[in-house]
Amino acid sequence: MHPSRPLLLSVAAASFGLIGVALYLQHGLDMLPCPLCVIQRYLFLAIGIAALAGALLAKPRAGAGVALLAALGGLYTAGKHLYVLANPGLSCGxxxxxxxxxxxxxxxxxxxxxxxxxxxxDATAPWFGLSIPQWSFLWFAVLALVLAWVLIRRRA
Incomplete structure (x- = not known):
């Protein structure tokens, strides 16, 4: 088994789990997703699929590379969402x-x-102390760091 496989499977599980949290927030707590939220969902899904493919197809570096690009796109999108929230004159909807x-x-x-x-x-309501875009930004950052680690570490 490739040493990066457990990391990639963990990244995929976290990404799919975050989609589950988003669905709970939407359908359980009636928090409708905005366009930037939906783009972030697509990017979490892309991270999960790429990481899973990298782990299962024995191409960990390729999967991690594609997933890292999606995580960086997620950081940008979540950062833009935070910028919109910090500047009340801006809007999306x-x-x-x-x-x-x-x-x-x-x-x-x-x-x-x-x-x-x-x-x-509408995404400003705190959830465990942070807004939803802050949580999203944090998770994209964590996933990007793990994926970068998979790419830069030497194979054991």
């Missing part, structure tokens, strides 16, 4: 991004997961 996201086939066929119906400003 009913805009061209939402319209585009809601017309993607995944949003059409899986609206419970990928439909953007909320406003970015």
């Amino acid at each position: 009913i805009d061209p991004v939402e319209t585009f996201l809601n017309k993607i086939p995944t949003a059409t066929y899986l609206p419970f997961l990928f439909r953007a119906d909320g406003l970015c400003e």
